[in-house]
Amino acid sequence: MFVKGIILSSYGVNGYAKIKSISNNFNDFFDLKGNKLVLKKECCSSVEVRVENISLIKNSLLLKFEEFNTPEAIKDLIGFELWVDDELASKLEEGEYYFGKLIGYELVNSGKKLGVVMSFLECGDSILLEVKVGSKLFFIPFLDVYLGDIDSSVKTIELKVLELLE
Known part of the structure; x- marks a missing residue:
């Protein structure tokens, strides 16, 4: 599994999470729709979620998880890393490494x-x-x-x- 991003904040009233991409490549996040990923933070237990929707608004990457519908719920996840299976990791160019x-x-x-x-x-x-x-x-x-x-x-x-x- 790989870290693909980090939850920075909540966005809006419908439970969207603003995400910082580790790779700075927003395009491959759109492949996550409908897929499960794991949210992890060192001090806390991990949470498995399914990506319901992905948006790119004003250069901000936003993810909506099926399991969370309020900004308050997302605020509790700030700082969590988004871990994905290897096949959902960003594609690498020659000479690039995780x-x-x-x-x-x-x-x-x-x-x-x-x-x-x-x-x-x-x-x-x-x-x-x-x-x-x-x-x-x-x-x-x-x-x-x-x-x-x-x-x-x-x-x-x-x-x-x-x-x-x-």
């Missing part, structure tokens, strides 16, 4: 295993991979200058600049 899928990949250099990707952080326009090497954590910018080949068949990421682990 960062969540890179968690657990080995960081390697010249065939030598260096560490494991533990998580990732979004810092403005930059993405940092959090890598555990022994008992230490390092943050590696997700940029071509630092990282080379990503091989999903063996789950490895090539590190070009070893000095990032010093």
